[in-house]
Amino acid sequence: MSSLPSRLIASYVAVVLLALLVATGVYLARSLSYKEADAYAQLSTSLYLVTPQIEDALVQQLTTQRKTRVLSATLTIRTQLLTIENEAGLTAAEKERTRAARAQIRTQLQQIDLALLEPRLRAQTVALVRQDVGAMRTELGQIETLLGPRPAGAAAAPLQAALAGIRANLARIDAGIPAAPALQEQDILSAASHIPSELDRTKFRLIIVARDGHVVLDSATSGNMRGGFINHLPAALIQSPPPADPIEGQLPGGDANGQALIYEGAPPRILLEDVPNRLPVNYYILLAERQPVFLDVVGDFVKQFLGIGVLAILVALGLGWILARSLTRPIAALSAATHEIAQGHYGHQAPVSGSREMQGLATDFNRMVAEVQRTHQAQRDFLANISHDLKTPLTSIQGFSQAIVDGVVRDPQAFRETATVINAEAVRMARLVADVVDLARLQGGATAIERQPADVAGLLQQAARSMQPQASERQVALQVENGALPLVPADADRLRRAITNLLDNAVRHTPPGGRVVLGAQPVPGAVRISVKDSGSGIPAGDLPRIFERFYQVDKSRAPQGQGSGLGLAIVREVVSAHGGTITVQSVPGQGSEFVITLPAT
Numbered sequence: 001m002s003s004l005p006s007r008l009i010a011s012y013v014a015v016v017l018l019a020l021l022v023a024t025g026v027y028l029a030r031s032l033s034y035k036e037a038d039a040y041a042q043l044s045t046s047l048y049l050v051t052p053q054i055e056d057a058l059v060q061q062l063t064t065q066r067k068t069r070v071l072s073a074t075l076t077i078r079t080q081l082l083t084i085e086n087e088a089g090l091t092a093a094e095k096e097r098t099r100a101a102r103a104q105i106r107t108q109l110q111q112i113d114l115a116l117l118e119p120r121l122r123a124q125t126v127a128l129v130r131q132d133v134g135a136m137r138t139e140l141g142q143i144e145t146l147l148g149p150r151p152a153g154a155a156a157a158p159l160q161a162a163l164a165g166i167r168a169n170l171a172r173i174d175a176g177i178p179a180a181p182a183l184q185e186q187d188i189l190s191a192a193s194h195i196p197s198e199l200d201r202t203k204f205r206l207i208i209v210a211r212d213g214h215v216v217l218d219s220a221t222s223g224n225m226r227g228g229f230i231n232h233l234p235a236a237l238i239q240s241p242p243p244a245d246p247i248e249g250q251l252p253g254g255d256a257n258g259q260a261l262i263y264e265g266a267p268p269r270i271l272l273e274d275v276p277n278r279l280p281v282n283y284y285i286l287l288a289e290r291q292p293v294f295l296d297v298v299g300d301f302v303k304q305f306l307g308i309g310v311l312a313i314l315v316a317l318g319l320g321w322i323l324a325r326s327l328t329r330p331i332a333a334l335s336a337a338t339h340e341i342a343q344g345h346y347g348h349q350a351p352v353s354g355s356r357e358m359q360g361l362a363t364d365f366n367r368m369v370a371e372v373q374r375t376h377q378a379q380r381d382f383l384a385n386i387s388h389d390l391k392t393p394l395t396s397i398q399g400f401s402q403a404i405v406d407g408v409v410r411d412p413q414a415f416r417e418t419a420t421v422i423n424a425e426a427v428r429m430a431r432l433v434a435d436v437v438d439l440a441r442l443q444g445g446a447t448a449i450e451r452q453p454a455d456v457a458g459l460l461q462q463a464a465r466s467m468q469p470q471a472s473e474r475q476v477a478l479q480v481e482n483g484a485l486p487l488v489p490a491d492a493d494r495l496r497r498a499i500t501n502l503l504d505n506a507v508r509h510t511p512p513g514g515r516v517v518l519g520a521q522p523v524p525g526a527v528r529i530s531v532k533d534s535g536s537g538i539p540a541g542d543l544p545r546i547f548e549r550f551y552q553v554d555k556s557r558a559p560q561g562q563g564s565g566l567g568l569a570i571v572r573e574v575v576s577a578h579g580g581t582i583t584v585q586s587v588p589g590q591g592s593e594f595v596i597t598l599p600a601t
Contacts, residue, residue, distance in 0.1 A: 028297060035292045036262065040248050043264035046204055047246050047287045050195060051266060054208075054285060057191030060119065067116050069176045070129070073169040074109050077136075080169075081105060083162040084143070090159070097146040101139040105166075108132040108139070112173070126177045133174045140166055188216050188283055195219065207263070207286040211238055216283065225254070237265050237284060250291065263288035330358040334365060341369055393425035451578070453487040453601060454495065456520050456527050463499040464518055467507060475512035478503070481519040486600040488527050490578050495598075498574040499529065501567040502594050506533035510591075522600070526580075529596040537588040546584065547572045571596075 081102055085095065111132050115125050144163060188208050195206050208217040209230055218225040230251060237247045246266040254261035265286040330353050337350035349369070352362045400418045464480045471478040488495075499518070506516040514534040521528050538546060547568050575582045575596055586592035 028294075031297050032292060032294055035297060039262060039289060039292060040264065043204065043262070043287050043289065044246055044248070047264045047266060047285070050206060050287055051285055053195060054188075054192050057194075058187060061187055061191060063119070063121055066121060066176060070112065070116060070173050073172045073176070074112055076169045077105070077109060077166050080162040080165045083158060087159045087162070090147070094147055098143045101142045101146070104139045105136050108136045121177065129177050130174060133170050136170055137167075140170075185210075185216050192217055204287055204289050205261075207288055209233065209284050209286060211282045211284070230254070233284070234265075251288070254288070260291040261288040262291045329353070330362065334358075334362060337365065337369075341372070347373075393429045396425045397422050450491050451489040452492065454490040454492045456485045456488050456529065456598075457482050459492060459496045459499060460518055460520055460529070463496055463503055466500055467503040470504070471507050471516065474507055474510070476507050476510045477515040478507070479515065479517045481517060483521065485520055485522055485527055488578075488598050488600050490598065494574050495578065498571040498596070499531070501571050502531040502596075505567055506531050506535065506592075506594075509533065510535035514591075523597070525600060526597050527600050529598070530593055532591065532593040534591040537590055538584070538586040538592055539588055540586075543584060543586065547582075 084090075084098070085102065109132075112129055115129050115132075118125055121129075140163065147159075192206065192208060206217065206219040207215060207225065207230075209215050211233075213229040213231055213233055215225045215228050215230060234247060234249050237249075246264045248262070248264050251261040251263060253259070263286040265284055330351070333353070334350050337348055340348035350362045350365050352359050352366070400422050404415070404418060460480050460482055464478055468478060503516065503518060510516055510533045516531070516533045519530050519532070571594075572582055575598070578598055580596055580598040582597075583595050584592060585595075
């Protein structure tokens with residue numbers, strides 16, 4: 001894969017795969033303990049669901065046994081009441097006198113029947129039953145009082161037996177209500193009979209064990225421990241009183257297959273809650289499962305994370321392709337634009353698109369192309385201008401020197417005039433070459449700027465004196481306006497030359513009768529030098545290029561042969577070398593003002 005998109009996609013997928021491998025390693029290293037902790041949490045939660053079911057079933061069984069005894073006694077009492085009513089030895093008057101009492105006993109029996117309809121015989125229900133038993137005893141005593149003493153003999157025996165039977169059954173109800181039968185293994189098995197079928201749909205197994213470790217119930221279909229023993233039950237589980245919270249633990253080699261188990265265990269609470277005398281609890285409920293091993297973790301990973309990993313790779317490929325496209329599309333466009341620029345098509349622009357960084361790169365590229373185009377244009381203008389400026393004096397020198405060689409110039413006066421022209425043109429060429437060399441050195445940093453505290457006011461006076469003859473010749477008033485000025489760290493010669501260049505331009509472009517003002521004033525931390533003229537001004541379209549080499553706004557504005565187009569470029573380089581700035585404001589027809597700002601000491 002040699003293309004950039006392919007390499008990006010490969011790198012992206014490699015990073016995703018590496019992240020998956022690291023995540024897998026961390027998962028496999030730590031998930032075994034997490035898996036065991038999660039198993040304990042699930043066991044604890046399930047234990048809170050299973051235990052109440054077994055407790056409710058046990059309560060229902062024990063309550064049914066107690067209700068059975070009470071119902072048997074109440075049925076016997078009803079039979080014995082019928083014996084009293086049908087006793088032949090009773091007169092009609094005696095039956096009438098006891099009718100209300102017998103009816104009241106039947107009412108109490110109905111109330112007991114209603115009480116027995118409740119699922120559990122709670123303390124309030126037991127109190128109502130006992131109240132009804134007491135009321136029946138009272139009514140039974142009233143019956144005996146109303147009947148009075150009976151004569152001895154065989155005729156009185158059935159009546160006496162019925163009354164004694166009622167008293168005995170009332171005693172049975174009163175004594176049997178609070179008592180519960182002892183909890184037996186069969187009760188446990190019966191109460192938990194429906195739980196194993198529910199656990200078949202889970203990974204848990206229900207184990208009910210006696211205090212001595214004897215296994216009463218094991219819901220596992222394989223490795224069944226029922227009938228065996230679990231040694232060393234934890235003391236926290238079988239302590240008295242029983243623990244309030246489930247106890248977790250392990251059973252190494254717990255079942256017949258030697259499989260280690262983990263469990264959550266707790267004793268049932270029902271006997272402690274519903275039985276007044278609180279019979280001891282001798283059976284314990286354990287909810288267990290196989291202890292997790294490393295292969296379980298690997299199996300879970302294969303089932304759960306392998307598919308996710310494949311999906312992640314596919315998603316990574318898709319996202320990598322999208323990412324590669326989004327990254328390489330602007331790069332490809334930028335590459336195409338670079339190729340166009342290399343072919344010399346400087347007008348071509350790179351599209352500004354993609355991410356913020358790519359947009360910034362494209363913007364900088366377009367700015368660079370514009371600068372290259374401007375520089376290229378400046379170079380062409382430079383070659384054209386210097387060719388023109390050198391061609392004119394060379395043509396003059398060649399023509400006048402050829403006239404001397406051909407003998408056309410013979411008299412001394414003509415010879416002197418010809419030599420003067422040749423010398424002037426040579427001086428002009430020398431000045432042009434010197435300006436080009438000086439500008440090149442300034443732009444290349446080859447010329448050192450030696451800064452010393454300079455008196456700006458003195459430099460202004462010197463520059464004005466050097467330009468006064470030209471100003472007088474052109475009938476231009478030259479004025480200097482300045483007050484007290486601080487010293488400026490500067491190369492005095494080069495700074496005076498820059499000011500002189502500005503004055504030279506101002507005088508040459510100011511018509512006769514005009515005025516040029518050279519001024520300076522202090523500003524915070526700097527000195528502001530200005531050259532203002534009342535000349536023809538500069539068109540707004542030419543202002544951005546006036547500091548370029550050989551650029552002239554209009555050569556016809558100055559006398560032929562004056563100015564090389566390098567003066568303002570040299571001024572800008574000198575000012576920049578001093579850490580200052582130069583600006584220009586101009587209104588065509590009204591004049592221009594150049595302002596130099598230099599940092600002061």
